[in-house]
Amino acid sequence: MRWVFLLLFATSVDKLIAQIPQAASLNPLITSWEVSGIVLDSARNSVPGATLILKYNTDSLSTSTNEDGIFVFKGVKSATFYLTVNSLGYKPITYHLLNDDRASKIILDPVMLVPDSRMLAQVTIDGTPNITYKTDTIEYRASGYQVREFATVDELLKKMEGMQVSRDGTLTHQGELITKARLNGRDFLGGDVSSTIKNLPAEIVEKVQIVNDYGDQVARTGIKEGEPKKILNLTTKVDRSIGNMARINTGAGNNERYEGQLFGTRINANETIGLNANLSNTVNGIANPEFNSNKPISNNAMNLANSGGTTQTLNPTFSYSNTLNEKIYINLSYSYNNSQINSINKTDLQQFSTLGTTFSKNEENQNINNKIHSFTSLFEYEINKANFLRISPKLTYHTSSSDNNLSSMQSGLIHQNQYGLNKNNSTVPDIGGVLFYQHIFNKLGRNFTVQLSSDISNQNNDTEQNTRVTYFENDSDLILKDSLIHQQINNENQINNYRASTTYSEPLSTKSKLQFNGQINYRSYDNSKITSDIISGNISNPIDSLSNSYNYSFIETRLALNYLFTERKYNFSLGVNAIPTVLEGTGANHSTHKTNFNLIPIARFQYQWSNQHLFQINYSGSPIEPNFNQLQPVRDVSNPQNSIIGNPDLKPSFTHTINANYNRYIANSQFAYSVRLNTTFINDQVVRNLLLIEDAYNSLKYETHFLNLDGDYSFNANYSLSKQFSSRKYYFALDGLISNMHSISMSNNLKNTTSIWRYIERFGPRMQPTDWLEINPYLSYDVIKSTNSIPSSSDINTQTFAFNIDGNIYLPKGFHFGYYASKNYRSGIGTNITKNPFVLNTYLEKRFSNKIGATLRLEAFDIFNQNNFINRIITENSIIDTQTNTLSRYFMITFGMNLQKWSGTPQQNGQPLPRRGDGSFIRQ
Numbered sequence: 021m022r023w024v025f026l027l028l029f030a031t032s033v034d035k036l037i038a039q040i041p042q043a044a045s046l047n048p049l050i051t052s053w054e055v056s057g058i059v060l061d062s063a064r065n066s067v068p069g070a071t072l073i074l075k076y077n078t079d080s081l082s083t084s085t086n087e088d089g090i091f092v093f094k095g096v097k098s099a100t101f102y103l104t105v106n107s108l109g110y111k112p113i114t115y116h117l118l119n120d121d122r123a124s125k126i127i128l129d130p131v132m133l134v135p136d137s138r139m140l141a142q143v144t145i146d147g148t149p150n151i152t153y154k155t156d157t158i159e160y161r162a163s164g165y166q167v168r169e170f171a172t173v174d175e176l177l178k179k180m181e182g183m184q185v186s187r188d189g190t191l192t193h194q195g196e197l198i199t200k201a202r203l204n205g206r207d208f209l210g211g212d213v214s215s216t217i218k219n220l221p222a223e224i225v226e227k228v229q230i231v232n233d234y235g236d237q238v239a240r241t242g243i244k245e246g247e248p249k250k251i252l253n254l255t256t257k258v259d260r261s262i263g264n265m266a267r268i269n270t271g272a273g274n275n276e277r278y279e280g281q282l283f284g285t286r287i288n289a290n291e292t293i294g295l296n297a298n299l300s301n302t303v304n305g306i307a308n309p310e311f312n313s314n315k316p317i318s319n320n321a322m323n324l325a326n327s328g329g330t331t332q333t334l335n336p337t338f339s340y341s342n343t344l345n346e347k348i349y350i351n352l353s354y355s356y357n358n359s360q361i362n363s364i365n366k367t368d369l370q371q372f373s374t375l376g377t378t379f380s381k382n383e384e385n386q387n388i389n390n391k392i393h394s395f396t397s398l399f400e401y402e403i404n405k406a407n408f409l410r411i412s413p414k415l416t417y418h419t420s421s422s423d424n425n426l427s428s429m430q431s432g433l434i435h436q437n438q439y440g441l442n443k444n445n446s447t448v449p450d451i452g453g454v455l456f457y458q459h460i461f462n463k464l465g466r467n468f469t470v471q472l473s474s475d476i477s478n479q480n481n482d483t484e485q486n487t488r489v490t491y492f493e494n495d496s497d498l499i500l501k502d503s504l505i506h507q508q509i510n511n512e513n514q515i516n517n518y519r520a521s522t523t524y525s526e527p528l529s530t531k532s533k534l535q536f537n538g539q540i541n542y543r544s545y546d547n548s549k550i551t552s553d554i555i556s557g558n559i560s561n562p563i564d565s566l567s568n569s570y571n572y573s574f575i576e577t578r579l580a581l582n583y584l585f586t587e588r589k590y591n592f593s594l595g596v597n598a599i600p601t602v603l604e605g606t607g608a609n610h611s612t613h614k615t616n617f618n619l620i621p622i623a624r625f626q627y628q629w630s631n632q633h634l635f636q637i638n639y640s641g642s643p644i645e646p647n648f649n650q651l652q653p654v655r656d657v658s659n660p661q662n663s664i665i666g667n668p669d670l671k672p673s674f675t676h677t678i679n680a681n682y683n684r685y686i687a688n689s690q691f692a693y694s695v696r697l698n699t700t701f702i703n704d705q706v707v708r709n710l711l712l713i714e715d716a717y718n719s720l721k722y723e724t725h726f727l728n729l730d731g732d733y734s735f736n737a738n739y740s741l742s743k744q745f746s747s748r749k750y751y752f753a754l755d756g757l758i759s760n761m762h763s764i765s766m767s768n769n770l771k772n773t774t775s776i777w778r779y780i781e782r783f784g785p786r787m788q789p790t791d792w793l794e795i796n797p798y799l800s801y802d803v804i805k806s807t808n809s810i811p812s813s814s815d816i817n818t819q820t821f822a823f824n825i826d827g828n829i830y831l832p833k834g835f836h837f838g839y840y841a842s843k844n845y846r847s848g849i850g851t852n853i854t855k856n857p858f859v860l861n862t863y864l865e866k867r868f869s870n871k872i873g874a875t876l877r878l879e880a881f882d883i884f885n886q887n888n889f890i891n892r893i894i895t896e897n898s899i900i901d902t903q904t905n906t907l908s909r910y911f912m913i914t915f916g917m918n919l920q921k922w923s924g925t926p927q928q929n930g931q932p933l934p935r936r937g938d939g940s941f942i943r944q
Contacts, residue, residue, distance in 0.1 A: 050124050055093040057128035059085050059105060066090075067133060068149060069688035070107035076100065084688040087149045087632045096126075105131050149687035151181065153634035154937075155591075155626065156232040156248070158182075158193075158683065162225040166748055166788075168830075169223075170873055170918060173254065176222040179751060179786060181685070181692040181742040187840070189214025193230045193250060194681070194694055195738040195757065200233070202253040203287075204261075205938030206341045209294045210353040210396060213252060215337065219267055219283040219296065221920060224260035227939070229253040236410065237471050240458050243523045243535045244593070244624065245580070247640055247677060255939025258932065262288050263922030271914030273879075275907065277302055279914070289926035289933060289941040290343040297336040330907055332360040346943045351398040361388040368901045372813035374768045375712050375720075376433035385425040393417045406460050413453035421445045433712075434720050435495060438661065440487035450477040452517075465527030473519045481511040484554070487660055491719050500719075505660045506554040513648065514546040531587060535595075537580040544573040547648045551657070568654035572605025572612070574645035574672065582622040589629065595622035601643050603672055610653050612668040618643065620676070632687060637680040646670045646706050650726045662722040671728050676701045690744035695737070702732040709766035710897060731764040731773070751786040765896040773809040774896040778802070791830070798824040804848075806894050816894060818848035834867035849890055849901060857886040859908075873918030882908040 055074065059067045066089025074081045076098035085091045099121035104114045110133040119126050150164030165179040177183045177191065184192045191198040191213050200211035209215050232248035233239070267283040279300035286293040335358070341351040369380040398412040421444065428438040452475035460467045489503045521539035528534055551566035582595020596619065603614040624638040649656065652666040681696040709725040740755035757780040765772045782800040789795075799822070806816035826840040840861040863879040887908040893900040926933045926941050933941040 050121065051097070052094075053096045053099055053119075053121070053124055053126050055096050055101075055119075055126045055128065057091060057131060059089045059091065059107070059131045059133060061110070061133050062135065067107050067110070070105055070110075070133070072106075073104045075102045075104075087630055087685075087687045099126065103128075103131075105133065107133060110135055149632055149685065150690075151685040151687075151692060152631045153628065153683050153685070154631070155628075156234075157937075158230045160228040160230075162222070162228060164748070167222045169870075171222040172218055173220045173222050173225060173228075174217040176225060177217060177228065179748070180228065181753070182694060182740050185217070189218045191217060191252065194696055194740055195736075195755075196250050196696075198230070198250045198252045200249065200251045202251060202938075203292060204255055204290065205253060205936065205940040206290070206292065206351055207339070207353065207396075207398075208254075208292065208341075209296055209337050209339050210355050210394070212296075212337065212355075215283070215296045216254070217252070220254065220285070221265065221918075224256050224263075224287075224922065225254050226257040226260075227255040229255065229938070236412075236454075237456060237469060237521065237523065240408070240456075241467060241469055241523050241525060241535075242584075243525060243537050244638075245537060245539075245578075245640075246642060247679070253938055255935075256287065258925045258935075260287075260922045261926050261941070262924050263920065265918075265920035267916070267918050269914055269916040271877075271879075271912045273910050273912030275910045277910045277912055279912070290341070290349070290943075292339070292341045294339040295337070299334050301330070301332045330362050334358040343941075343943060347402045349398075349400040351396075353394075353396045355392075355394045357390065357392045357394075359388075359390045361386065361390075363904050366903045370814065370899045372767070372808060372810045372897050373433065373710065373712055374770050374772075374810055374812070377812045377814075378430055378434045379432045380428050380430045382426065382428045384427075386422065387424075388422040389420065391419045406462075408456075408458040408460075410456040411453065412456075414451070416448075416450040418448040418450070419446070431495070434661075435492040436661070436719065437490040437492075438487060439490075440485065442486075443484040444481065446479060446481040448477055448479045450475065452476060463527065465525060465533060467523075467525050469521075469523045471519075471521045473517075475517040476515070478514045479512070481513075483509045483511075483658070485509065485658065486554075489660060503660075505657075507657075508552045508554055508560050509658060510550045510552075512546075512548045516542075516544045516546075518542045531585060533584045535580075535582050535584055535593075537578065539578045541576040541578075542573065543575075543645065544571070545648055546571045547652065549652075549654075549656070566655060566657060568607065568652055570605060570607030570648065570652040570654070570666075570668075572603065572607075572648075572651055572668075575602040576643055577601070580622060590625070590627040592626070593622055593624040596620075597622055597641070599641070599643060601645075601672055603645055603670075605651060605668060607652070607668075610668050612651075614669075614671050616643070616672060616674075618674055632685040634683045635681070637678070639676070639678050641674060641676045643672045643674045645672045646726070650706055660721075662724060664724045667726045670706055670726060671704050673705045673728070674703045676703070690748070691742070693739070693741045695739045698734075698736045700734045703730055704728040705730070705732040705764065707732075707763075707765045708896075709769060711768055725766075727766065729764045729766075729771075732762065734761045735759060749788050753784045753786075754782070755784075756781045763896045767810055767897060771809075772896060775807050776894055777805045793830070794828040796826050798822075798826075800824075804892075804894070806899075808897070810897065813897075814899070816848065816899065818892065819846070821845045836865040836867065838863050838865070844889070846890070849892065857888050858884055859887050860884055873916070873920075875916045875918075877914045877916070879912045879914065881910050881912070885909040 059070045061067055068085050068087045068089055070085045070089070072083055072085070072091050074093050074096065076096065079097065081093050081096065083091050083093060099119040100117065102114060102116050104112065106112045113131070113133065117128070150161045152159040160180050162176060165176055167176050167179065174185050174189060178185050182194045198213055201208055201213045201216035202211070203216070229252070231251040231253055233251040234244050234246065234248045238244050264286050265284065267281070269279070269281040271279045279302055280298070282295065282297045284295045335356070337353070337355040339351070339353040343349045363386050365384045365386070367380070367382040367384070369382060371378045371380070394416045396412070396414045398410065401409045403409060424442040426438070426440050426442070430436045452473065454471065454473040456469065456471045458467060458469045485505065485507045487505045489505070491500045491503070492498060493500050519539065519541045521537070524536045526534045548569040549567055550562055552560035552562045554560055577600050578597060580595060580597040582593045584593045585591060599618040599620065601616045603612070605612050618641065620641040621639060626634070626636045628634045649664055650666050650670060651668050653668050656664040677698070677700045679698050681694065683694045685692040705728065706726055707729050709727055711723045711725065712720045713723050715721045736757065736759040738755065738757050740753065742751065742753040744751050757778065759778045761776045763774045765774065780800065780802050782798070784798040785796070787795045802820040804816060804818045808815070822842065822844045824842045827838070829837040831837065842859045843856070845856050860883045861879070861881050862883070863877050865875050865877040868874040868876065888903060891902040891904070928943060933943065935941055
């Protein structure tokens with residue numbers, strides 16, 4: 021509406037000036053004019069995407085209205101012209117306009133469109149753009165994307181610009197991983213993304229929001245600190261905010277495959293009950309090249325693909341959230357996860373050093389049993405308009421046991437064979453919570469907060485290691501010596517993490533604030549390790565020289581002061597953050613005390629041309645303390661061929677990060693593009709110095725030491741382009757990545773520099789030319805180049821071309837055929853392990869009843885039994901190629917039901933409840 025008033029005011033002023041004699045607008049030298057205006061509907065709402073044609077003499081110009089309904093013609097050669105306006109759902113209209121030619125800028129009266137009654141039965145008139153950019157939020161309008169009846173949210177997300185949904189339900193947006201899911205602003209099913217998007221029906225969703233979440237304290241105060249996490253928030257349609265739904269699936273297949281699922285939810289405005297239970301024995305980690313390229317690149321290694329074994333899983337989750345009254349809100353969640361994983365990994369390893377290269381062929385058989393109980397809760401109390409209190413305790417209990425059979429055959433610089441059995445048992449109880457209080461003063465914008473948090477965990481880990489090492493003479497098969505190591509290692513690590521934070525915001529004007537943030541983070545680590553030799557009769561004999569007790573703590577203080585200025589189109593924060601740190605520890609007749617001080621800027625800037633056009637850039641920095649293995653000064657021989665000796669004189673490292681992103685959505689062209697940049701520099705990075713030393717048998721073994729070095733940095737640039745055609749029947753997406761990771765390490769006391777470049781290009785159209793056919797091809801090209809300053813190392817140039825296609829064919833009488841196919845071509849990996857797999861999955865489904873959503877499905881997985889993807893990891897001194905037994909060819913028959921009933925709009929006293937921007941309802 022603001023544009024309506026501005027244009028009416030400008031038009032009135034222009035006409036008033038034109039009536040004044042001897043006005044300065046009289047200018048016979050004007051040869052071209054700029055013509056602008058606004059297009060409105062009968063309710064005086066702006067109409068974006070309307071098409072306008074301006075004709076004069078024998079020439080014509082055309083344009084479209086922007087997201088605010090505004091249009092502009094430039095270079096018009098006559099002040100007299102015809103203007104024709106067209107927009108879907110409205111009657112076309114033509115004006116013959118004779119304008120005053122004494123001013124070079126002509127502002128027209130608002131163009132009013134009338135609905136076309138002949139089209140009302142066919143289309144819904146809604147000119148709202150499908151994407152809106154807000155501060156820290158990108159919002160998608162769900163009704164702008166067409167999905168079939170009974171579709172789930174993941175199918176809706178796949179049609180949205182910048183979204184990538186993997187087959188296991190992992191979600192990324194513009195290359196960044198989404199870490200939590202919410203429904204109407206509140207965590208749903210404990211925030212599990214996969215369970216939320218694969219089960220909630222798409223038909224209930226009004227908006228999809230991707231939120232940069234800085235934490236609850238920032239959400240209440242606006243004082244930002246650190247880097248945000250990506251959160252998915254789904255808001256329900258008003259008439260789908262009361263209802264019930266249940267989804268039941270059960271299936272069985274060959275090779276002892278089975279699965280079962282029960283999902284249910286009850287929604288009543290802010291009251292949400294969620295239940296999701298899964299029981300399965302299926303493949304863990306079928307590689308999916310469509311999503312592998314989207315995995316973020318870490319600063320320590322580069323991972324090229326997925327792999328896994330087979331997994332038996334039992335995973336029930338329950339959540340309940342509700343606004344009990346206008347003052348109290350609660351959110352409770354409990355989950356249990358029991359997973360039993362079996363995998364056989366075959367690994368080819370190249371390990372570089374200044375003395376040469378060691379080649380290893382490893383085979384590992386793992387059996388892992390994990391059990392995790394997790395309880396989280398949140399209580400909010402709106403004491404009054406000036407005071408707010410939030411308490412959120414949590415409790416986790418994790419137990420794990422594993423058996424690991426390993427064989428390793430080494431050649432090259434080191435010629436040895438290792439055979440071993442490791443057994444491990446661990447328990448990790450973890451308890452913590454957050455208390456947050458806010459006071460809002462009478463002066464608008466002035467507020468004060470205090471937040472206290474704690475997290476206490478105590479990990480007990482017992483490992484039995486039984487390893488035989490066979491030594492060979494140089495390159496021959498002549499055995500020199502056998503060595504047997506049979507040890508029991510008992511670790512106990514208690515971690516106490518406490519944080520206190522306070523903020524104060526003082527408004528200086530209607531547009532500016534002065535903000536203060538002070539916090540203290542205290543982390544203490546109490547660690548003990550007892551290493552014992554196991555001799556005959558399973559008698560343990562402690563080894564004092566290999567046992568250790570080392571306690572240390574890290575105190576990080578932050579004192580930040582910044583100035584925030586907010587205008588209609590832009591805002592910025594400028595300030596300074598003082599970060600003193602103290603690292604101290606004692607143990608093994610050695611103590612350390614290290615202090616450090618960093619003074620870093622606070623710098624954030626955002627410019628928003630419109631709700632569909634945004635640019636942001638910000639800087640952040642944070643210290644990272646060394647871990648126990650890096651600090652403890654006692655030799656750790658858990659791996660007999662690579663002992664670890666910590667350095668208690670290490671300093672904490674400090675990471676500097678700059679993020680920038682640019683987003684643009686052109687509503688009338690249904691075209692979106694974005695660019696995201698990230699760069700990280702690390703001071704005093706803790707790096708490894710990998711030494712090769714002689715052992716007792718005149719052979720060599722590794723010994724790892726640690727030190728601080730500068731020079732680590734990384735750079736990432738992502739882009740994405742997407743375009744919708746033919747009423748969104750065709751969607752084309754092109755995106756890419758270029759990144760560089762530059763890391764520093766040491767080999768035999770000599771500096772080693774590793775540089776890894778990665779280039780990715782992906783093209784993924786989604787096509788639905790008719791109601792019964794969906795075709796979604798996908799092409800990707802992935803290049804990884806790695807260089808290493810160690811002379812004996814090998815440069816890497818790995819190239820992967822992947823072609824995927826999936827889709828659906830909807831047949832008469834409720835039949836539905838679906839398919840997924842993937843073919844990979846890879847070069848740059850050793851010829852003895854290079855694979856170009858072709859994976860084909862298909863299913864045929866029959867729907868029996870729309871009322872209860874009953875379906876029967878027959879599925880076939882990996883029909884050609886070629887799921888043999890290579891998992892490559894590149895580190896600063898090694899290349900690791902791994903294959904895993906996925907046993908992924910199997911057949912399964914499943915039966916499912918989808919029951920749902922939605923009963924209306926939340927009301928209070930006969931009136932619909934108002935809503936916040938995140939979809940939550942406001943009870944009055």
